[in-house]
Each structure stands twice: as structure tokens, then as C-alpha cells.
Amino acid sequence: MFTALRKMLREWRGLQAFKRIPREERTLVFYSEGRGYWTYFEPIYKALQAGHEAPILYVTSAENDPLLEKPLPGMRSFYIGEGSMRTLFFATLDADVLLMTMPDLQSFHIKRSPFSVHYVYLHHSIVSTHMIYRAAAFDHFDSILCVGPHHVQETRAREQQLGLPQKALIEHGYGRLDTILDSGRQGPPDRNGEPVQVLVAPTWGENGLIERHGLDVIKPLIDAGLRVVLRPHPRTRKLHPEILDKIAAYYVNEPRFRLDEDADATTSLLDSDIMLSDWSGAALEFSLGLERPIIFADVPRKVLNPEYAVLGIEPIEVQAREHLGVVVTTDKLAQLGNIADTMAADSKKWQTALNDARQCWIYNSGQSGETAAAYLISLIKQ
Structure with a gap:
């Protein structure tokens, strides 16, 4: 019981620490659902730092995320868990741009904020959008960083089929693949x-x-x-x-x-x-x-x-x-x-x-990070 209370207290403190960040500094937020997801964000983070020196607010649900103890340069990190504090974080988020790898926004308990946040989906797999994901998994994002032409084709087909408003589909690529290619x-x-x-x-x-x-x-x-x-x-x-x-x-x-x-x-x-x-x-x-x-x-x-x-x-x-x-x-x-x-x-x-x-x-092999970083910066400057 006490362990659960201490965990919830830590999550509450993380959420409050995030909310204390002045609104003008809440320009670009990364949300990570687990410690294994940083590999998808990392090429974008590196490109943002190298080409734009853009500060990142990194919010994680992983209690043992190493970036909590040792944030990278240009990053401030916050722990919110995966329970009620996470739900509250999403429900009250006031920021310019949120980048996330978690699908099903708006479909269950994780909702869009009432504030004018631009939600960007970062694919964490090369696979298609319409078989191994739920039907509405990507319907409520504003932009999608697409791995390849298949993601564009599938997303546009669903939009047309259901009469959904068109999202911004970015010819991005796949950072995890770029990291593997970099190994030589x-x-x-x-x-x-x-x-x-x-x-x-x-x-x-x-x-x-x-x-x-x-x-x-x-x-x-x-x-x-x-x-x-x-x-x-x-x-x-x-x-x-x-x-x-x-x-x-x-x-x-x-x-x-x-x-x-x-x-x-x-x-x-x-x-x-x-x-x-x-x-x-x-x-x-x-x-x-x-x-x-x-x-x-x-x-x-x-x-x-x-x-x-x-x-x-x-x-x-x-x-x-x-x-x-x-x-x-x-x-x-x-x-x-x-x-x-x-x-x-x-x-x-x-x-x-x-x-x-x-x-x-695959789009932009070896350069997906730079492509995504330039797009995210363009959203902040709008």
C-alpha cells in the first residue's frame, strides 16, 4: 500500500513540475510510454539539438527511465506514470506541439486537451496502419510522420472512406532504421x-x-x-x-x-x-x-x-x-x-x-531525424 502511495506521489510531483514550466517554454513536448521507446525519438532529438538548439520537455510513463536521472542536453524530464496522473496530464495539456508514439488518441481514456495543442504521431513500426492497429488508432492526430508511401496511401484512403478531415502527412522515414543503418x-x-x-x-x-x-x-x-x-x-x-x-x-x-x-x-x-x-x-x-x-x-x-x-x-x-x-x-x-x-x-x-x-x-533513409526536426520547428513558429 505504501509503495503504491509513494509511486502516486512521485507521479503527482512530476505532473506539478511540468505544470510549473512557464507556458511560453512549453513549445515542444515528447511523450514516451516506456523506456524502450527512446530509440524512436532519439534521431529527432539529435537533429533538433544539432540544427535548431530546440529545448525539449520529455514526459515519460516509465518509472525507471534513465532520462529521468540524467536528462540529455536541452531536455527537462518528468515522470507521470501510466495511471490517473497520465490521464490528467493529457486532459490538461497546454503546449504548442506534442510528439508521441502511442496510438488510439481520443478512443479510450487518453483524450485530446481542450487547449490548442498540435498532436503529432511518430510511428514506432514500419507495418501498415489498418490491420494490427485498431480502426481509429490515428484518426485524431493533426499530423503523422509517415514511414513510407504505404502509410500515406492507407491514411488518405481511410480519410476518404469515412469523410474525415485530412491530416498533415509528412514523408518522414524511420529513425530506428536509420540507427541500424548507421551501424554499417x-x-x-x-x-x-x-x-x-x-x-x-x-x-x-x-x-x-x-x-x-x-x-x-x-x-x-x-x-x-x-x-x-x-x-x-x-x-x-x-x-x-x-x-x-x-x-x-x-x-x-x-x-x-x-x-x-x-x-x-x-x-x-x-x-x-x-x-x-x-x-x-x-x-x-x-x-x-x-x-x-x-x-x-x-x-x-x-x-x-x-x-x-x-x-x-x-x-x-x-x-x-x-x-x-x-x-x-x-x-x-x-x-x-x-x-x-x-x-x-x-x-x-x-x-x-x-x-x-x-x-x-522507406522515406529519407538516413535522414529521417532532420526531416522530422524541420517539420516540428515549423509548427512551433506558426
Whole structure:
């Protein structure tokens, strides 16, 4: 009880500290729903500081967010939690511009403020807007920083279909992808005689690869002599910890298996030859950023909008499968080891095609931060 009270008091103090900031200094606010989301904001923050020296008010729901203890230059940070103080923060927000990665604004308890705030949505996945998100997920934003042409096409189609006012759609790109590209690690990693490493990075939910198949996904890879890094979605840990604990216990003495639950997990990404995924947006990041192929397990689609087909546009994550790797039906999971070995041997052949796909599907590769920063500054100066 006392722990909960102390937490609420800390959140209340964070909200009050934000409100004490003079209104003329509340020009640009970043809202982060968790500590793992900074990777999407970071390229924009860097561009804002380098090109515009723009101050940032950083508001986070993550109690352990490192930017609370050590804010970056030009940043003031505030903790509001994810309960009643967050709801109050949104309901009373008075600022010029709010940048956020959380969809469903206005649909549930997180509402638009009565003040004239400009709400900008920052995509935290390359995937399409109309299948794995709720139907109205983006309807109430003023601007959307679009990853590629698919986001523009989908958003405009929905606006036209429902008679919604047009939002400002910015040809932005994808900062997370730019960070991966900056690593210079494109193509197959140098193995130095070590076994091929497979990164298992599925999405979450009742149809998620780990939720449905658990050990049956990992075992064929380990049995084939490969190294495996399992990077579950944080929601899998929250909703089905027993599945992850069972896998970890089974391979507790296996040096070729590792469970990676780091919020960033960049090292696992860079060091892996192949990714095994399902409908996770991480597959597109891996493939388009590192130019390495994907094994897609053909579990049922992740669908939060059952009427997505009405839009008449095939989601990019469905289109991408035939371009980024191979699809394996779930009755052939036992063959995953052989499939991964074969794909790793042919990895060089994938590079050109994956580079071409990135140029076609993603805006402003390598420059998304500068594009977003210039747009946000233009909103402040209006």
C-alpha cells in the first residue's frame, strides 16, 4: 500500500513540475510510454539539438527511465506514470506541439486537451496502419510522420472512406532504421567459425509464435547446432511469463541459447545472421536495416481491426514476406534448422534485393531525424 502511495506521489510531483514550466517554454513536448521507446525519438532529438538548439520537455510513463536521472542536453524530464496522473496530464495539456508514439488518441481514456495543442504521431513500426492497429488508432492526430508511401496511401484512403478531415502527412522515414543503418553492419556478419545465430523475435498475442508454439520453435534450431537468441515482445513477458520461464529453464545449461529481454536489444540484432519472426514489425527493421533475410512462421495474422480488408489495401507486412525471406507453415517447424542453415549460406544473395526494397518502401533513409526536426520547428513558429 505504501509503495503504491509513494509511486502516486512521485507521479503527482512530476505532473506539478511540468505544470510549473512557464507556458511560453512549453513549445515542444515528447511523450514516451516506456523506456524502450527512446530509440524512436532519439534521431529527432539529435537533429533538433544539432540544427535548431530546440529545448525539449520529455514526459515519460516509465518509472525507471534513465532520462529521468540524467536528462540529455536541452531536455527537462518528468515522470507521470501510466495511471490517473497520465490521464490528467493529457486532459490538461497546454503546449504548442506534442510528439508521441502511442496510438488510439481520443478512443479510450487518453483524450485530446481542450487547449490548442498540435498532436503529432511518430510511428514506432514500419507495418501498415489498418490491420494490427485498431480502426481509429490515428484518426485524431493533426499530423503523422509517415514511414513510407504505404502509410500515406492507407491514411488518405481511410480519410476518404469515412469523410474525415485530412491530416498533415509528412514523408518522414524511420529513425530506428536509420540507427541500424548507421551501424554499417549490412550483410552477413563475420562468424569467425562460430555457428550461425538465429534471432527469434516474434510479436505478442494469442496468435504469437511463442504463445502458440513455445519450445517447438527453439528446439529445431538448437538441435541443428545453431545459436539462438530469443527476444520476446515485452507483452509476452507480462501476459505469459510461464512460457518464457519454461524455455529458459529447459536451456539453462545450453551455451548456444540466450534469452534477451533488454529493452533495446541492438547487440542481438546486429550479431544475428537470420531472424525468425511472425507478424512482428521487428522483422522489417532487421531485414531492411541489415539486409539479412527473414524466416516468417505462418501463424494466423495479428489483427486488431477485423474490418481492415474493407480499405482494399494489402498491409505492407503481408506484401513484404515474399520479398524479405521465406514463409514456413507451422506444420514444418521441425525443419527450421535446415531452412536457417540454407538461408545463411545464401545470405549474400539477399543483399541487393533488400536494399532495393528499402529504397522503395522507406522515406529519407538516413535522414529521417532532420526531416522530422524541420517539420516540428515549423509548427512551433506558426
